[in-house]
Amino acid sequence: MSVIEKAPRPVTETPAAPRGPRIADEHGRRVRIWELALRYVLLLAVLALTIGPFLWQLSTSLKGPTEDIYSSPPRFLPGDPTLHNYERVADTIPVWDYALNSLKVAVANVVTNCVGAALAGYALARLRYRGRRVATLVFILAMLVPVEGIIIAQFTTMRELGLNNTLIGVVLPGCISALNVLLMRNAFLNLPYEIEEAAFVDGANVWQRFLRIALPSVKGTLAVVAIFAFMGAWDDFLWPLIVLSDPSKFTLTIGLNYLHGTFANDERLVAAGTIIAVAPLIALFACLQRYFFRGVGEGAVKG
Numbered sequence: 421m422s423v424i425e426k427a428p429r430p431v432t433e434t435p436a437a438p439r440g441p442r443i444a445d446e447h448g449r450r451v452r453i454w455e456l457a458l459r460y461v462l463l464l465a466v467l468a469l470t471i472g473p474f475l476w477q478l479s480t481s482l483k484g485p486t487e488d489i490y491s492s493p494p495r496f497l498p499g500d501p502t503l504h505n506y507e508r509v510a511d512t513i514p515v516w517d518y519a520l521n522s523l524k525v526a527v528a529n530v531v532t533n534c535v536g537a538a539l540a541g542y543a544l545a546r547l548r549y550r551g552r553r554v555a556t557l558v559f560i561l562a563m564l565v566p567v568e569g570i571i572i573a574q575f576t577t578m579r580e581l582g583l584n585n586t587l588i589g590v591v592l593p594g595c596i597s598a599l600n601v602l603l604m605r606n607a608f609l610n611l612p613y614e615i616e617e618a619a620f621v622d623g624a625n626v627w628q629r630f631l632r633i634a635l636p637s638v639k640g641t642l643a644v645v646a647i648f649a650f651m652g653a654w655d656d657f658l659w660p661l662i663v664l665s666d667p668s669k670f671t672l673t674i675g676l677n678y679l680h681g682t683f684a685n686d687e688r689l690v691a692a693g694t695i696i697a698v699a700p701l702i703a704l705f706a707c708l709q710r711y712f713f714r715g716v717g718e719g720a721v722k723g
Contacts, residue, residue: 475496509692523700529650530649556605583663585664585665590664600648657673
């Protein structure tokens with residue numbers, strides 16, 4: 421008697437029921453509601469930590485002298501907004517002269533960094549010469565050296581050159597940043613080399629390929645370099661404090677320090693001075709933001 425074995429039936433797994441309702445996020449993916457809510461809570465927390473202090477300073481700078489800025493619970497919106505605090509800052513210190521000095525230093529820093537970093541970055545990315553990798557390594561190692569470790573040597577050098585207490589002495593140490601050079605190098609490396617080869621076949625020399633082909637293709641990275649250079653020069657406090665001794669040549673960051681000593685208990689003036697110092701940075705980023713986000717991709721680190 422033969423035993424007929426029946427083939428086992430394939431086991432079909434029933435799809436698991438979704439754990440909770442799902443909705444589509446900004447990328448069209450289906451996610452749970454609590455995951456999306458947690459994501460937005462974290463984003464709002466980061467936004468509060470980054471933008472909150474600036475908005476609080478702006479609110480404080482607009483509050484009148486009769487309004488209590490230390491009330492409990494604190495009031496975020498000023499009851500009677502006024503611009504009188506900004507006028508008092510200008511009456512207390514020559515804030516516009518300080519701002520002009522900072523603007524001179526920042527513009528000079530932007531020009532030297534854009535020109536120097538573009539030339540150095542193109543040389544590291546495109547030119548063939550002995551020691552190119554060593555030169556790239558030197559720029560990488562320069563980023564690892566803390567500013568405080570070489571600031572005494574910089575001060576001695578400026579003194580020997582007779583540039584102490586001058587705005588040129590403030591500009592010179594930061595005229596070309598190693599980070600900006602590497603950003604430009606990576607941006608040029610990401611460009612297709614075949615375009616420059618075609619221009620070389622047509623008779624274009626190195627300067628023509630650099631000015632007419634390579635440089636117009638990395639405008640976004642140049643915007644990033646310009647923003648970084650402007651912010652670094654505008655916000656710098658330690659180096660101008662060491663080099664400058666004449667109050668007429670003080671930059672804005674040093675000049676605003678007098679608000680703490682003269683009116684130590686009036687935080688409205690300090691807040692107004694802070695807004696005056698931050699406003700140019702916001703305006704610069706607003707003008708260059710589209711180039712900035714494009715330049716982040718151009719100058720991405722290439723493995």
